[in-house]
Amino acid sequence: MSKLTAQLNWWKGAVIYQIYPRSFQDTTNNGVGDLQGIIKRLDYIKALGVDAVWISPFFKSPMKDFGYDISDYRDIDPLFGSLADFDELIAQAHQRDIKIVIDQVLSHTSDQHPWFIESRENKTNDKADWYVWADANEDGSPPNNWLSIFGGCAWQWEPRRCQYYLHNFLTQQPDLNFHNEDVRNAVLDNVEFWLARGVDGFRLDAINFCYHDAQLRDNPAKPKHLRQGRGFSEDNPYAFQYHYYNNTQPENLAFMQAIRTLMNKYPGAVTLGEISSEDSLATMNEYTAGGDKLHMGYSFELLTKDYSPSYIRNTVETLESQMTEGWPCWAFSNHDVERVASRWSKNGIVNHEQVKMLHALLASLRGSVCLYQGEELGLGEAEITFEQLQDPYGITFWPNFKGRDGCRTPLPWQRENEFGGFSTVEPWLPVVDAHKDVAIDAQQADETSALVHCQQFLAWRKQHDALLFGDIKFTQSDEHILGFERSYNGKTLVCYFNLGEQSQTIDVQGKVIKSHHYDSATLSGFGYVIFAKEDV
Known part of the structure; x- marks a missing residue:
């Protein structure tokens, strides 16, 4: 390089x-x-x-x-x-x-951004189409079932325009219309x-x-056993949908x-x-x-x-x-x-x-x-x-x-x-x-x-290109140990990490170059060992 x-x-x-x-x-x-x-x-x-x-x-x-x-x-x-x-x-x-x-x-943006302040005033201003606006359903309900990550409906009524605007996060965070x-x-x-x-x-x-x-299609429901949080609370109704259409x-x-x-x-x-x-x-x-x-x-x-x-x-x-x-x-x-x-x-x-x-x-x-x-x-x-x-x-x-x-x-x-x-x-x-x-x-x-x-x-770490740029290949993953190789330009480092509290036996075939709580093939709880592979 x-x-x-x-x-x-x-x-x-x-x-x-x-x-x-x-x-x-x-x-x-x-x-x-x-x-x-x-x-x-x-x-x-x-x-x-x-x-x-x-x-x-x-x-x-x-x-x-x-x-x-x-x-x-x-x-x-x-x-x-x-x-x-x-x-x-x-x-x-x-x-x-x-x-x-x-x-x-x-x-x-914030709802205090000048773009939104202008956009919400009416349907004819220069920024009218800069945010995601939609008419209510016949019964006055929001245009679809999209939910906010922060809880509840992702649509907020704006009386100036008599329309809803989309907010995937807080009501004070209106979504921009990137179709524009x-x-x-x-x-x-x-x-x-x-x-x-x-x-x-x-x-x-x-x-x-x-x-x-752009069609504002409803998101489909997600089965209860598949509802998992990724950065949001699992009791949040946001987890109840497949978010195929709002992002x-x-x-x-x-x-x-x-x-x-x-x-x-x-x-x-x-x-x-x-x-x-x-x-x-x-x-x-x-x-x-x-x-x-x-x-x-x-x-x-x-x-x-x-x-x-x-x-x-x-x-x-x-x-x-x-x-x-x-x-x-x-x-x-x-x-x-x-x-x-x-x-x-x-x-x-x-x-x-x-x-x-x-x-x-x-x-x-x-x-x-x-x-x-x-x-x-x-x-x-x-x-x-x-x-x-x-x-x-x-x-x-x-x-x-x-x-x-x-x-x-x-x-x-x-x-x-x-x-x-x-x-x-x-x-x-x-x-x-x-x-x-x-x-x-x-x-x-x-x-x-x-x-x-x-x-x-x-x-x-800065001294070892294999860790900075190398490929990764996993060699072990059991109840306690995670092991993988990092290889770059003909050099391979083998890494073992004990994610558990109990000591584990590790087969080290090479020169140990970095370790923590490792001694004579024994990797203590929360220990790790990194060694250079012998056949390289």
Whole structure:
């Protein structure tokens, strides 16, 4: 691989650190993190050994969905800072050879966006067809049976137009009409605004939701035994349907190509599409195939409760069998699901030896990595009372589903600090004592900590092209052990991970080059071993 090619393909095998800016670092003493907070902690990010940061939305917003409801795509919400702060962030990150990837929320806007304010006024204005509007049925009911992910009907009545508008998420997040060419062009212009400002790529939120079925056909019912949540509560009626018509429409492929054409004007810029469909793995392949659409696909398939070796193997192998051209990006945690240290633990009790093994497993799968802030520390899900809840999703479905606040609490920087060194005032969500116990300053001083392990493994990983770029072939998956080979340019590394608590015997035929809790063919609980294959 030439130096130029490597620079353009920096994202292949990259580790992308997800920052939820509200909860990263507060520098304005208002209890909410900001862009200057990210700048302040860039040296920490550099020391962690990641290649890029993905920053969740910081654009102007009424904050009904904490920034995923955008009212101005080309400006920073004052809560987070200014465009000057963002320019400084890019400059400071690039000085440290850290790439900047930002969220783009293209499928919908805030109901406070000027486009929607104009569109809802009547049926004849210039933006009248920029959103998904439909007449009521004869009995006044919504035009079809589509449901919102956040609960209930996906249609909201607008008395100014005497029509319903579509919202796949909150009622304050109306869906844009991508069947309208003017909408597509305006959206791409907003994307280019940030490319011209120097960003290195985009994480495209809910990208398969851009188009809807123009005929507004009903979604069919899903049998009860097949109702599974992928990033949403399983008691949510959204799980009661096959979502064949409200997202993932064939017209979306041409829009993916239009995005790629724009990205090609900015060499090295990358797209990472968040995909949640009826068959997310197949859609990941479809949206990344051919080299003319998205660079990478990202889904919720490893953000589930199932932690078995067989499930992980089946998920990765299924994608590998389909994705012959595209590139995957894997994650175990993000801002929408219970933290993995709790989700995959026994009885919800965080085990930091398990956390270390999961760091190594995630970074050893074929593809790029999304590491969510706090995952390097082994943070578990924070316990949030109903009175402390901020997330409208959790408020709606409490107590069966407590929402997303438990994974969004502020990052603990200092153990001996009332608010964990995140802020000088009470934060927007609490810093729980369990998180302060494993704060960054405490872990930096402990060579056996999860943080130090994460730093060391990521640094070691960069030395092995087989882990960065190699093919993957599974060799074992039983009740406890997950084993696979990673091969690249004639070199093969064999990886074994013990996902259980009991010791297991491993047949190592080669030179051990990395291990944790491994000794003389015995892999202790939550241990791993990586060795170079002898016959290479």
